[in-house]
Amino acid sequence: MTAVTTSRKTSMSTRLRQALVRFTEEDRQHFPGRVGLHEYLLAHGRAYPSSPLTPEELDRLRCVPGTRSRYRPGLCFYNAQRLVAADTTDTLMYVEGVVARYGLVIVHHAWVILNGKVIDVTWPAAQPRRSGPLRNRIVGEFPAHTGYYGAEFTALEVVGSLVQKNAYEPLICDIGPTGAARTPLRSA
Numbered sequence: 001m002t003a004v005t006t007s008r009k010t011s012m013s014t015r016l017r018q019a020l021v022r023f024t025e026e027d028r029q030h031f032p033g034r035v036g037l038h039e040y041l042l043a044h045g046r047a048y049p050s051s052p053l054t055p056e057e058l059d060r061l062r063c064v065p066g067t068r069s070r071y072r073p074g075l076c077f078y079n080a081q082r083l084v085a086a087d088t089t090d091t092l093m094y095v096e097g098v099v100a101r102y103g104l105v106i107v108h109h110a111w112v113i114l115n116g117k118v119i120d121v122t123w124p125a126a127q128p129r130r131s132g133p134l135r136n137r138i139v140g141e142f143p144a145h146t147g148y149y150g151a152e153f154t155a156l157e158v159v160g161s162l163v164q165k166n167a168y169e170p171l172i173c174d175i176g177p178t179g180a181a182r183t184p185l186r187s188a
Contacts, residue, residue, distance in 0.1 A: 012147030013047030016100050020149065037098075037108060037172050044151040045097050048118050053140040057114055060091050061139070071137070076122040078168035080110040083121055084158050092119070094158045096172050097150020099123075108170065111138075111148065118148050 023038035053061065066086040071079040077096070084094040092112045099109040099120075111120040120138035142148070153171055161171050 012100060012144070013049070013149065016047060016098065016106070016147045016149040017042075019100070019106055020098070040172050041097050041149060041151055045149055046151075048095070048113065048116065048148040048150070050142045050144070050146075051117050051140055053114065053117055057117070057140075060089065061114060061119070061134070063089050064091055071121040073122060073124075075168075076110040076120075077170050079121045080112050081158050081162065081168045083112055084155050085162060087155060090155065092155070094153045094155070094171075095148075095150040096153065096170060097148065099149075100147045102145045108172075109148075109150075110170070111150070113152065118142060120148075 020038045020042050024036070024042055027034070027036040027038055064083070064087050066083050069083075071083075080094055080096075084092050092114055094110065095113050095118075096110045097108075098106050099111075100106045109120075109122075111118055111122070113119065117140045118138060119134065119140070120142070121134060123138055124136055125138050126143055151172065157171070162168065
């Protein structure tokens with residue numbers, strides 16, 4: 001767990017980026033010559049805004065196999081990779097990065113996106129919608145006290161990792177000296 005402390009007026013995405021810069025500096029001190037999660041995200045990631053899905057996007061989401069499945073808490077990498085791998089519509093992308101909640105705790109996390117909008121099948125929504133796919137999960141909109149910052153991966157990269165590792169594991173975890181990835185990642 002890591003605390004993020006800045007002015008209340010600073011946006012959550014700005015606070016997340018500032019924290020990633022700070023963590024990258026710490027990583028470089030403790031692990032010289034290696035590219036860690038935080039540095040990788042600064043090079044390849046971005047912040048994701050809270051934005052509602054349009055009616056058309058909700059219809060597209062309904063067509064994705066697996067959106068009626070139950071997703072288990074604590075298994076974000078499994079949940080998100082499974083959903084993207086099952087997507088026969090080429091609608092979703094896998095995103096891995098960090099999430100901050102209440103501006104206090106930053107965790108390594110995975111979710112999917114539809115047109116750049118967050119769909120988090122692992123964490124429950126603060127206020128579930130009345131109907132629709134994944135009605136009790138974060139679909140597009142999330143509270144102001146929450147921030148998402150991550151790097152996108154295609155379904156092909158996710159499936160390649162699944163085939164190589166034969167497991168649902170984080171994609172940003174095994175980056176060697178000077179960014180030479182030992183997984184199907186793009187190098188930093």
